[in-house]
Amino acid sequence: MSDYLFPPLEVFLLAVAGEAAEFPVRRIFCVGRNYVAHAQEMGGEVDREAPWYFTKQAAHAVHSGAVLPYPPGTENYHHEMELAFAIGAPVFRASAAEAQAAIYAYGCALDMTRRDRQQDGKDNRRPWSLGKDVEGSAVFAGLTKAADFGAVGGQRIHLQVNGEARQGAVLADMVWSCGEIVEHLSRYYHLQAGDIVMTGTPAGVGAVLAGDVIEGGIDGLAPVLLTLTDAE
Ligand code: MN
Numbered sequence: 001m002s003d004y005l006f007p008p009l010e011v012f013l014l015a016v017a018g019e020a021a022e023f024p025v026r027r028i029f030c031v032g033r034n035y036v037a038h039a040q041e042m043g044g045e046v047d048r049e050a051p052w053y054f055t056k057q058a059a060h061a062v063h064s065g066a067v068l069p070y071p072p073g074t075e076n077y078h079h080e081m082e083l084a085f086a087i088g089a090p091v092f093r094a095s096a097a098e099a100q101a102a103i104y105a106y107g108c109a110l111d112m113t114r115r116d117r118q119q120d121g122k123d124n125r126r127p128w129s130l131g132k133d134v135e136g137s138a139v140f141a142g143l144t145k146a147a148d149f150g151a152v153g154g155q156r157i158h159l160q161v162n163g164e165a166r167q168g169a170v171l172a173d174m175v176w177s178c179g180e181i182v183e184h185l186s187r188y189y190h191l192q193a194g195d196i197v198m199t200g201t202p203a204g205v206g207a208v209l210a211g212d213v214i215e216g217g218i219d220g221l222a223p224v225l226l227t228l229t230d231a232e
Contacts, residue, residue, distance in 0.1 A: 012061045014086070015142035016105055017222070023086055023105065026194030028056040028138055029185060030082075030111055034175050034200025041203050051176040051184050054128050056111075056138045056198075064108070064141040064224040070210040070231040071134055074114035077228075079208055080201035081159035081167050081216035083152070084109035085178050086143055087195040091186050099182035102191065105143035106152075106178075108216050108224035109198050110159075112137035115207070138198070141224040152178055155219040157202060161212050169202030171218070176200075 013022040032052050033039040039046045062068065071077060088104025111132070118131025152171045159167040176184070181197055189195075208214055210230045217223040 009059055012058050014063075014107065014140055017142060017144045017148065019145070023143055024194050025058045025061060025140075025196055026192055028058055028061065028196050028198065029189075030054050030056060030132070030198040031176065031181055031200040035169060035173050035202040036175065037169070037173070037203035038201055038205065041205070046175050048175070051181055053185065054132050056133050060133060060135050061138040061140060062136050062226075064139060064222070064226070066136065066139060067227045067229060068136045070228050071112075071114065071136065072231065073130065074116055076114065076116040076207050078113045078115040078205050079159055079161065079166065079214050079216075080111040080113055080205050081157060081224075082109045082111050082198045082201050083157060083171055083174075083178075083218055084140060084196055084198045085146075087182070087191050087197070088193050090193065091182060091191045094183050094186040094191075096179055096183060099179040099186065102182055102186075103146050103178055104193070105145050106149045106218075106221060107143040108141040108218050108221050110137075110139035110214065110216060110224055110226055111198050111201060112139065112226070113205075115205075139224055139226045140196070141222040144221050149220050157216075157218045159204070159214065159216040161206075161208060161214055163213075166206055167202050167204035167216075173202060174199060
């Protein structure tokens with residue numbers, strides 16, 4: 001028997017294709033503006049000097065297939081379809097080769113966003129937490145090992161809402177590659193097995209409504225699905 005005062009947070013686990021053991025998620029890092037066309041639609045420019053980040057708590061992760069109420073505190077909840085990658089070994093101040101070797105698996109993910117609260121943050125030069133660190137806003141499909149996925153490049157990334165195409169690009173459109181992200185991020189964090197990085201979204205982000213079914217895919221990976229029901 002433990003002597004916790006209440007049950008501690010359960011570890012969020014992701015299935016890995018072809019692997020009996022599951023991947024326990026530790027931290028979630030998210031890359032901002034990693035596709036030129038999305039940076040432009042947000043009224044900004046790509047930062048070519050270095051990638052930059054925000055985070056989501058692992059407590060806010062949900063599995064693909066989740067059915068969740070439209071979240072409180074927004075009238076402009078947006079979909080962002082993203083490639084996520086999973087770190088499989090400790091890596092700090094990584095070389096290019098070490099960075100690539102630390103990427104254990106890839107998966108489809110949704111970075112759901114209160115766009116109005118994110119805009120408040122931009123307008124007032126405040127953090128984006130209410131916009132980005134939303135309960136249930138990090139939606140993850142099961143992972144595919146990097147060796148099985150192959151090189152990131154021409155795979156199509158896309159998102160549909162109620163079957164209608166909203167986002168589409170190829171992974172080669174990313175400004176910063178997964179390896180480059182690990183190289184950079186590992187200068188600031190001792191990355192560990194269990195850490196996940198969401199690599200940014202292509203153009204075509206937009207609002208979703210209660211009742212919408214959001215489905216995203218990337219060639220070679222399991223799709224990610226989210227259904228929104230009426231607000232609580
Ligand atoms: Mn995003």
